[in-house]
Amino acid sequence: MDQSPFPEIAHLHETFTEGLDLDCGAHLAQIDIAYRTYGTLNADRSNAVLVCHALTGDQYVAETHPLTGKPAWWGAMVGAGKPVDTDRYFVICSNVLGGCMGSTGPRSRSDQNVGEPWGTLFPPVTIQDMVRAQKKLIDRLGISRLFAVIGGSMGGMQALAWASLFPESVFAAVPVATAAHHSAQNIAFHEVGRQAIFADPDFHGGRYWAHGVIPARGLAVARMTAHITYLSEAALTRKFGRRLQGGDVLSPILFGERFAVESYLEHQGSSFVRRFDANSYLCITRAMDFFDLAADHGGSLGAAFRGSKTRFLLVSFSSDWLFPTAESRTIARALNQAAANVSFVEIVSDKGHDAFLLDEPDFHRTIAGFLGGAAEAAGLA
Amino acid sequence: MNDAAPVRFVAKNMRVDLELIAGMIAPGSRVLDIGCGDGALIDHLFRTRECDARGIEIDMAEVTRAVAHGLPVMQGDADTDLTHYPDDAFDYVVLSRTLQAVGRPREVLRQMLRIGTRAIVSFPNFGHWSLRWQLLTTGRMPMTKTWGRMWYETPNIHPCTIRDFFSLCDEEGYRVETWLAADDAGRHAPWRRAPMLANLFGEQGLFLLRRDHRAFRA
Numbered sequence: 165m166d167q168s169p170f171p172e173i174a175h176l177h178e179t180f181t182e183g184l185d186l187d188c189g190a191h192l193a194q195i196d197i198a199y200r201t202y203g204t205l206n207a208d209r210s211n212a213v214l215v216c217h218a219l220t221g222d223q224y225v226a227e228t229h230p231l232t233g234k235p236a237w238w239g240a241m242v243g244a245g246k247p248v249d250t251d252r253y254f255v256i257c258s259n260v261l262g263g264c265m266g267s268t269g270p271r272s273r274s275d276q277n278v279g280e281p282w283g284t285l286f287p288p289v290t291i292q293d294m295v296r297a298q299k300k301l302i303d304r305l306g307i308s309r310l311f312a313v314i315g316g317s318m319g320g321m322q323a324l325a326w327a328s329l330f331p332e333s334v335f336a337a338v339p340v341a342t343a344a345h346h347s348a349q350n351i352a353f354h355e356v357g358r359q360a361i362f363a364d365p366d367f368h369g370g371r372y373w374a375h376g377v378i379p380a381r382g383l384a385v386a387r388m389t390a391h392i393t394y395l396s397e398a399a400l401t402r403k404f405g406r407r408l409q410g411g412d413v414l415s416p417i418l419f420g421e422r423f424a425v426e427s428y429l430e431h432q433g434s435s436f437v438r439r440f441d442a443n444s445y446l447c448i449t450r451a452m453d454f455f456d457l458a459a460d461h462g463g464s465l466g467a468a469f470r471g472s473k474t475r476f477l478l479v480s481f482s483s484d485w486l487f488p489t490a491e492s493r494t495i496a497r498a499l500n501q502a503a504a505n506v507s508f509v510e511i512v513s514d515k516g517h518d519a520f521l522l523d524e525p526d527f528h529r530t531i532a533g534f535l536g537g538a539a540e541a542a543g544l545a
Numbered sequence: 546m547n548d549a550a551p552v553r554f555v556a557k558n559m560r561v562d563l564e565l566i567a568g569m570i571a572p573g574s575r576v577l578d579i580g581c582g583d584g585a586l587i588d589h590l591f592r593t594r595e596c597d598a599r600g601i602e603i604d605m606a607e608v609t610r611a612v613a614h615g616l617p618v619m620q621g622d623a624d625t626d627l628t629h630y631p632d633d634a635f636d637y638v639v640l641s642r643t644l645q646a647v648g649r650p651r652e653v654l655r656q657m658l659r660i661g662t663r664a665i666v667s668f669p670n671f672g673h674w675s676l677r678w679q680l681l682t683t684g685r686m687p688m689t690k691t692w693g694r695m696w697y698e699t700p701n702i703h704p705c706t707i708r709d710f711f712s713l714c715d716e717e718g719y720r721v722e723t724w725l726a727a728d729d730a731g732r733h734a735p736w737r738r739a740p741m742l743a744n745l746f747g748e749q750g751l752f753l754l755r756r757d758h759r760a761f762r763a
Contacts, residue, residue, distance in 0.1 A: 475617065
């Protein structure tokens, strides 16, 4: 497996020299937020849509990735004539704080040790910290109110945090396949991934850069575990079943034959390490684990949205067991408590959590229709 | 009719209902439509009366259709999801031709008049002469266009008559501000002031209720 760190390339970014106060009490002296925009901001700056990416996503939501050469990660959703229509809306997507595609994170130069990256000494960030960093970017772009904030999974957590922290700045929020807190089961899966990274001898206590290597094996295992949670049993069965790679003859060697699903996971793991930093993975999974919107409001999720004028659309997928429909329903009920304007749909799909990234016509129609209705209510031409 | 379709609600005669209900709602009101189907009433209230109208619907396919048309509708169940709303969140809470299909109609009505100042309730009248006639002459459960499913698979598990509904309102202390009975085409004039006749000739009953504060004083 490739042991070299993935190359640094230039990303469009804004620098904030005033830095950022974090929830943990630490202060980052200066932060960079890397971002991409699509479409045109209208004259009264009212058509901006912020797309928030998930754990391992980045700002290249609607274009070919400059590092991997892979297609846009949400190309079916964002683009000209797509549900998030760049002919109509000005779409912004930024790499989260703690990320590794140009925003300040564990891979950035440390405030404290000159010439060294932060590594595991990067302070713990929260979903809310990520959102406050995005707010700085939005302010810098001269936008006082976002027409919509949209995101799936961890992106949905950010959409919820946006609506809770800056209700006046969010006309519509679309949290997809997400939850108001990370469940014990989800934390457990994250922990397996993190332990795999820690157990890799190439991790070197997080200072792998000093040795010219990356904990590729550990990070790949983390990705493989996580990837299983993104799919459903039905999807795995449909795609791979019990198929063996090299025919159906039992090999005389224990691991002489490989199941197709094994090769698939192996591929997912090895391609992931060529674009993602292990310390970033640790940092961001931790941010998700600590997300608990109700706990931040005295245990009442409804209180997080009290008096909210934001229009919400919650979407879940029937086969998603990582962020099951019950989590979205909990959010819907909390929004009902706050008498907020909420739409809530469960899309029938057998593709598991990943469904939000895939071709799901009902899902796409739902998003397009909701945004269209919200645009009408917002007076967007 | 497709027999394989999931059995939940009677087919709604929305055009008749929609006009009658919309006529009871003041412009600019906050409205919750329970069992809103594809959201036709919400759309109508938003476009013609500038209402902040929202909906709850149990059938996911209908919800998806409504949201894809830009209407604020959430998937939910009248029997379980009304408890999550705060008191007085709406000016009107509408339950159109759904009362007879919910699990606990009396509790649903209580919730409606807790979260809303007024409730608008319509239901197909089981006291209609044609149903009485069929039961009398055949001795079997009546089958009509509205009551079109066999007793063992009908979603309409709590049928009631217009007189039954008056009596429930009386027991619960709800003030009937307006009521009418209508035939299939929405005509409602002849039985306006005569509940007995309305109960015989009205295909559906439509009530505008208000919480009677006297009932809460004790």
